[in-house]
Amino acid sequence: MTNDTDGAPMKRGRRAEPITRRTAKNGTAAYTFQLDIGVRPDGSRERQRFTFPTLAQARREYRRISTDVAAGTFVKRNPTTVAEFLIAWLDGRRDIRPNTLAGYRNHLKPVIEHLGEMTLQRLRTADVDALVTLRLEGKPVAQRDKRGRRAAEVLAFLRSQPDGAQFADIYAVLGNSGIKALDRLVASGEALRPARGRYVASQPADPQRPKIPGGVTARTVVSMLVIFSAALDDAMRQGLVTRNVARMVKRPAIKHHEMATWTPEQATQFRDHVRDDRLAACWLLTLAGLRRSEILGLRWSDVDFDSDTVSVAQGRVVVPGVGTVTGDPKSKRSRRALPMPMEILTALRKFRVQQASERLSFGSAYHESGLVAVNEDGSPIRPETYSAEFALRSKSAGVPAIRLHDVRHTAATMLLDAGTTAIATAKWLGHDPAITLRVYGHVYDDALAAAGDALLGRTRATELR
Template sequence: MKPQVKPSAEYSTSTGRWEACAYILGPGGTRRRVSVYAATRREAVTQLAEKTAVSRKGLPTRARIPTLADYLTWWLTEVEAPRVRPSTLELLRSTVDVHLTPGLGRIHLDKLSIADVRRFVTRLQTTCQCCAQNKERRRQQPRCCAIGQCCGMRLAPTTVHRIYQVLVAALSHAVREEYLHRNVAALVQVPTGRDGHKPRALTLDQARALLEAASDHRLYALVHLALLTGMRRGELLGLRWQDIDFDAGTLTIGQTLMRLVGTGITFAPPKTPSSKRVVALTDSVLTVLRHHKRRQNRERALLGARWHESGLVFTARNGKPLDPYSLAPVFDRFRTIAALPHFRLHDLRHTTATLLGEAGTELHITSSVLGHAHLGTTADIYSEIRPATQRAALTALEQALSEEP
């Protein structure tokens, strides 16, 4: 359907401006009238030609195009909220509120250009976030832009790429909703940021030192279970006694614990369908868990009515669920005692996979233990081949080559 454009613009005595109008294709095959006004006849005709160019290609146009900020608010509420995990939605909202809305929010969707996105990404890569987010207002003693000494706190490449991917995903849906005819963000080249932080795997001796450092702590069983099973933090903190079958020597991961801004501690299904799994437990792990249960029973008896029964394996001292962020200082203490390099709790998951690989465990078994949906995830992220392992393999090859036939 071709738009029907008046052969010439008309002068409006009521507005004192030139008007050009045409009928263009709208959503659902409908037609609607569009008018443009300008100070001169030439400008009115030119602007009308721009608006009707898309319709000539048979592509529908929206009567009202929202700003990116308004569209992102709708996209999060109506599209993403029903289908993603609460923790994922919280991350998306933070990305939109902190970066996308301040950077691009005032631009209407149909006016957003490749150059706008490119400039936005460049600003993310080069701008001090302390200054951009005005973090000085939350400090009692200014130490950055407020005193003219910028700290240069830049976003990590992985963070920049994550922000960019959120924008690409949102605009892809805008194309499906017929707000846009192409995704301009997808045409901008942005480094993936995969050269940023890499998981750190402890060596066998370091893992032993960690277990020794935590041996007298009430959460020793958590450390032991993390190293022997590679469970995620949320899976460990969401583990219930009813999920453990001491007779069969297994545990079932059926929920995770997370902390959300504005909501607090909450429970959710496992990260993916593959994350809901049954994990076999060794005799040593079962012994440690039995000891941990006796210790928890003593804590319950000591507090009496003040104990909050949650049914969880790992709790605070009063029985309430553990705050995920409370584990960081605990592991920092273990690291100091054991004289270990800095590592995160999630790095114990990487340690499990790496030590299993060095012990000769097949990749598909490691993937099953970790609860990955694809073998490629295990291979790409968690299978680190350390120099000692490489050297042993190359030595075996060297010996084979030097043997007489």
């Protein structure tokens, strides 16, 4: 048996839960308990008080919270907002290339603008789903405040009191239902009790969500959700949230668009057209499936004429707001040494001789960079310039206009169509083999059918019919 704050005897539950009944001057009862929720950096224990309007709710939450604490899954109340967390998360991403990080920032910008002022722990699946609808359709979704009308009134009253509101004042204005709503707000962290009998709102006002552009593609929205989910996974690992609400949002279906490629005849037509071009060696490397960033980052030291190989060791990319930067290749698989056909090696030798002549012509004004893809004065070719020059060469060659990156698709298609295995094709392109099969599986279907014929004798089965 224990006594409550009024001196009245109170029976403990079967598990002797340390729940205390507190009665205010107006007769309203509340049930509280304290738990050790962790250890502070200085080694001292960290305790937190929890308050609930009913004994049943207090018992239920005591068992849940104590179980979570014992399992190491309890999440402490934390005022970090969505914007604060995402900005810190982006600033800490040192494991990705600058242009990839710029893409992350661009995809998370709508999340920060629309949901940034919300506390991370208050974020719900419905909030993210509403953002998805806004991005796709360009119009917000009206959402009912799940806190309830009375809770909204309590928050408005607390915000109207700069120094906080007294318990008695809240009861006088909003009655017993207001006190119950206050208890719920305290339990959720939306209201705080800085001193005995005094309460304040944890946030000055509900976030004012600015308008963001809508009508974007499903692919853009999916990219936003993928990156946001990755960030929330880290938030879970840091113990800031208990679940990843972005993973619970249904992602819009992405319409499949057939990639544009050249036929082998068109690729040969382009190759013949640029054979005498100053950048012929670079165009041949493009036809061989190298990325633009890999060609523009290629150094003469990466070309080994003795072993007839070209090594991909760095890339040059455009980073919005920064300019062209040189860094590591796109991925670990992108770093590779490729045995080059004699036609490409011959073109590279010719280009090196031509650059030596240009170096003598420009003298001290020549830019020494050690790169293969340079202008006549030795200055590095800018990525956008390389793409523009490719478009001009394609038009003058009389071949269909496709993106520079689509030439890489052309190379992959030709490799698979010629019978090269998916693994070998992936290694040549610097791809994951699974991605190669998924993207170019339609080309590989014929090879699979041939394998089935060899195993099961499809020709003989046809004759038997």
